[in-house]
Amino acid sequence: xxxxxxxxxxxxxRSADWVRLDDLHDDPYPVxxxxxxxxxxxxxxxxxxxxxxxxxxxxxxxxxxxxFSADETGSLMKRVMGHSLLRKDGAxxxxxxxxAGVPLRPKAVKETWTPLFRRNAERLLVEMRDAGEAxxxxxxxxxxxxxxxxxxxxxxxxxxxxxxxxxxAMMDGTGNYxxxxxxxxxxxxxxxxxxxxxxxxxxxxxxxxxDSMISAMLxxxxxxxxxxxxxxxxVTIGGGLNEPRDVLGVAVWALLTHPEQRTRVxxxxxxxxxxxxxxxxxxxxxxxxxxxxxxxVELGGAMLxxxxxxxxxxxxxxxxxxxxxxxxAFDIDRPRKAHLGFGSGAxxxxxxxxxxxxxxxxxxPMLFDQLxxxxxxxxxxxxxGGWVFRGLLDLPVAxxx
Amino acid sequence: MPKIIYNHADGTHDVVxxxxxxxVMRAAVTGGVAGIVxxxxxxAMCATCHVYxxxxxxxxxxxxxxxxxxxxxxxxxxxxxxxxxLGCQLFAGEAFDExxxxxxxxxx
Numbered sequence: 001x002x003x004x005x006x007x008x009x010x011x012x013x014r015s016a017d018w019v020r021l022d023d024l025h026d027d028p029y030p031v032x033x034x035x036x037x038x039x040x041x042x043x044x045x046x047x048x049x050x051x052x053x054x055x056x057x058x059x060x061x062x063x064x065x066x067x068f069s070a071d072e073t074g075s076l077m078k079r080v081m082g083h084s085l086l087r088k089d090g091a092x093x094x095x096x097x098x099x100a101g102v103p104l105r106p107k108a109v110k111e112t113w114t115p116l117f118r119r120n121a122e123r124l125l126v127e128m129r130d131a132g133e134a135x136x137x138x139x140x141x142x143x144x145x146x147x148x149x150x151x152x153x154x155x156x157x158x159x160x161x162x163x164x165x166x167x168x169a170m171m172d173g174t175g176n177y178x179x180x181x182x183x184x185x186x187x188x189x190x191x192x193x194x195x196x197x198x199x200x201x202x203x204x205x206x207x208x209x210x211d212s213m214i215s216a217m218l219x220x221x222x223x224x225x226x227x228x229x230x231x232x233x234x235v236t237i238g239g240g241l242n243e244p245r246d247v248l249g250v251a252v253w254a255l256l257t258h259p260e261q262r263t264r265v266x267x268x269x270x271x272x273x274x275x276x277x278x279x280x281x282x283x284x285x286x287x288x289x290x291x292x293x294x295x296x297v298e299l300g301g302a303m304l305x306x307x308x309x310x311x312x313x314x315x316x317x318x319x320x321x322x323x324x325x326x327x328x329a330f331d332i333d334r335p336r337k338a339h340l341g342f343g344s345g346a347x348x349x350x351x352x353x354x355x356x357x358x359x360x361x362x363x364x365p366m367l368f369d370q371l372x373x374x375x376x377x378x379x380x381x382x383x384x385g386g387w388v389f390r391g392l393l394d395l396p397v398a399x400x401x
Numbered sequence: 402m403p404k405i406i407y408n409h410a411d412g413t414h415d416v417v418x419x420x421x422x423x424x425v426m427r428a429a430v431t432g433g434v435a436g437i438v439x440x441x442x443x444x445a446m447c448a449t450c451h452v453y454x455x456x457x458x459x460x461x462x463x464x465x466x467x468x469x470x471x472x473x474x475x476x477x478x479x480x481x482x483x484x485x486x487l488g489c490q491l492f493a494g495e496a497f498d499e500x501x502x503x504x505x506x507x508x509x
Contacts (some may be wrong), residue, residue: 063442100445107471260470279508336477336509338438338449346443352447353475 014039014302021046024387028287029328032316033062041300044191047291048177049309050302051318053054055340057300059314061291066088066292069311070347075290080187081238082231086188088348093346098233099220101350103152103213109353112211113152117362120147125370133377137249137391140367145244148358153236154205154212155197166190167241170234175388194234202205202226207255243285246391248359250384251279252367253395254291254330256376261332262368268364274332282330282339287315287390291341314340315390403493406409407434407452421494425502426450429488436504443477443489445469449509450488452502459484462496478505 018041023031024047026110026121032053035042040054052058061068069089072078076088085096104110124144128134146167155163173187198214205215214233217224224232255262255275265271293308304310319327319340325334342349349355368374376382385393402418405428409415415435419428429437429450438449444466454462465473469487473480482504491497 014493018448095445105468105471106475107444334509338440338509342440344440346444348444350446 004276014042015178016042016044016051016132016144017046019044019046019051023338025385026141027384028315028387028390029319032313035313036320038324039302040051041302044311046309049311050304051288051301051311051313053314053320055314055317055320058312058314058317058340059327059379060299060346061310062340062343062347063266066298066344067294068312069294070166070291072292072309073307073341077174077235078190080170081234082167082227084231084240086235088121089346092093095222096217096228096232097346097350098100099217099222099224100213100236102216102220103211104350104354106353108198108211113148113354114362116151118150118366119246120144121363121366123147125366127218130401133379133396133401136252136397137245137292137393137396140397141245141248141252141363143240144248144356144363145241147390148244148354149237149240152213152240152354153233154210154214155201155233157200158197162193165243166193167237170194170388171242174238179365191234194237195230198230200227202229221389230268236351239286240354242389243349243351244355244359244390246283246389247276247279248363249395250285250390251275251359251364252374253382253392254279254282255364255368256374256397258330259264261330266368271332272364273356273360273362276285277339278332280355281318281324281339283384283390284318284339284341285391286341286343287386287391288313301389314343315387371397373398377401403497404492404499405429406488406499407437408501408503409436410504415443418492420421423491423493425486425493425500426488427492428493429475430458436506436508438508439489440509441489443460445487445490447474448472448476448487451478451485451487451505453481453487453505454486454491455501456484457505458497458500458502462486462491464509466490476506477506477509 019031035053041050041052044051073086075087085093124140142164143160146163150158150163169186169190172183176183206218207218209215217229232315244325249264288311291312293304293306295306297304342352377396380396383394405419406420407415417428417432423426426435430439440449441447469490473485
């Protein structure tokens, strides 16, 4: 069925069977633009979900968790990682969030983690500098995000390479709608490896508290159980690595392709924080997340039954011209307006301050300062991909050395 | 019903009657008051509901908590050591029966 415009909007379930997952992966923005205009809450068979694509509707969903629950039934994330705070609502979500969030607040980020971010960035830059060229995602953004993450979580013995592999294997599992047994085997091996690392870390941190997330969850006023800690560590490894990696790649690419903005930022490095925020809006690293209705409800002109599975498309909301002027442009001068790149409401990104500091205040200024003449190498095309998670897949760069 | 007056930089103001238990942030977001974002939904995590309380309305407000204090240092508009508060931490009927606040020019 094509877009069903014959039924009255308030009672129709508008179907968008023209949406193809391959198109969403390659370049979702033209698809989103059509959905926003024609069917802002549409049943999309290819995604097996209702996609919510306008800013106002996404914001509404985020702020009505009683109707739009994060606790999705049949969630692959729950199957792979256990029941983390990301898939909980209300008091149980708040309790875990409070325990896990202490090390992620601005003061801890500034005093405890930012010096460590500088050391991690410096180490990678020293390794890269003499080569004169690199693939920036795999050689800097990913290992940088992984090194920061393992220290914040409290698994310093784990190598950044292992953490990156586990993150990818678990994320592949959460997206394994094709039920591929090879993918399940890999994600199960990764979750077992995380649990093995936790078995070593928990007694140590129970006896010797430190500044890490695991320690905070163990020693909270209302401490979390080992199963709760395990699920929350797994979801943090999944999410805490992709997002800073992807926004870093996108922000570098944006500056390399917008020379006037780059010149201004290099003249006034305080603008790197604006670059970071605009990159999160422009190409949101988390492009879509699920919600499920707890009752029949009207949203964006569509009538949704109870139990409807939604895809909340932040990647589209942040390009909605009803909210942002000329939304497809990367523009650090655009009037400051709230975007939804970190989500909003109760599930507002717990790692937002870590990302702002590690990417906006440390990695971006250090990269442009220490790799003079940074530019696209032109050896291969720059590639971006993904819609549930979106970032650069290949960012070949060169610099003067 | 408790009353909240939001003064904007352009000289206009909004007045919202807020049921007891509603925060200055929530009343603004649900009442369509511009300039208050409330990104994190009221967890003192985002500093996008920063307001300057009018001096004559400061008496009787609860003390700034450690979390709120930390977040006010991150607000986009400059912090005023006397008047700056997070709107999500001031609740109608508990903190005030009537309050008047100035909305900063920027929250992000």
